[in-house]
Amino acid sequence: MPETEDPHVKYETHLWVEKYGDYLYRFALMRLKDPQVAEDTVQETFLAALKNLHQFDGRVDVKYWLRGILRNKSVDYVRKSVRRKELQDEQVQEVVGQLLFKTSGIPTSRPKDWAFDPDAAFAQEEFWEAFKGCLDALPDQSRLAFHLKMVDEIPTEEICKELDISDNYLWVTLHRARAQLKTCLESKWSAA
Numbered sequence: 001m002p003e004t005e006d007p008h009v010k011y012e013t014h015l016w017v018e019k020y021g022d023y024l025y026r027f028a029l030m031r032l033k034d035p036q037v038a039e040d041t042v043q044e045t046f047l048a049a050l051k052n053l054h055q056f057d058g059r060v061d062v063k064y065w066l067r068g069i070l071r072n073k074s075v076d077y078v079r080k081s082v083r084r085k086e087l088q089d090e091q092v093q094e095v096v097g098q099l100l101f102k103t104s105g106i107p108t109s110r111p112k113d114w115a116f117d118p119d120a121a122f123a124q125e126e127f128w129e130a131f132k133g134c135l136d137a138l139p140d141q142s143r144l145a146f147h148l149k150m151v152d153e154i155p156t157e158e159i160c161k162e163l164d165i166s167d168n169y170l171w172v173t174l175h176r177a178r179a180q181l182k183t184c185l186e187s188k189w190s191a192a
Contacts, residue, residue, distance in 0.1 A: 031074045045070040075162045134184035142177040
């Protein structure tokens with residue numbers, strides 16, 4: 001088959017939805033929690049990819065290039081939804097941050113021990129189902145920050161830049177997410 005200059009043929013854009021649609025939808029749903037928002041974000045991802053196909057250099061698989069676009073679209077969605085919240089909510093979180101952390105960023109109190117053995121739980125598939133349910137119950141920004149830091153292992157500076165928040169605010173958000181996950185897991189997993 002002769003080389004063609006048409007990027008749509010070279011990168012099989014007509015097959016993207018079939019090949020990557022479900023994968024991207026699951027990726028978006030895990031982060032955004034709302035099925036309709038996840039669908040919309042995946043559609044925006046495909047449109048942005050087609051519009052910017054000239055920037056794709058082929059160094060990574062198309063699947064991961066699309067996932068990167070989707071991750072940025074998800075962050076944009078969360079950032080916009082967070083900005084819509086009232087200033088009062090932001091002030092409450094700032095006060096909570098000041099109470100939970102010393103100025104150096106070190107927690108002011110030691111967390112309580114788990115109600116169950118986490119190491120033993122990690123080996124059980126049912127635990128991860130409970131974990132996913134607890135993760136899905138987190139507020140959008142907390143869930144996204146937790147995912148970016150703990151699952152995707154994105155550096156703090158990059159997360160702060162993407163979410164347009166300070167590093168202290170990120171650590172407060174992560175602290176709250178961990179505390180909420182712990183409470184939820186202790187209630188769901190201890191009951192299991």
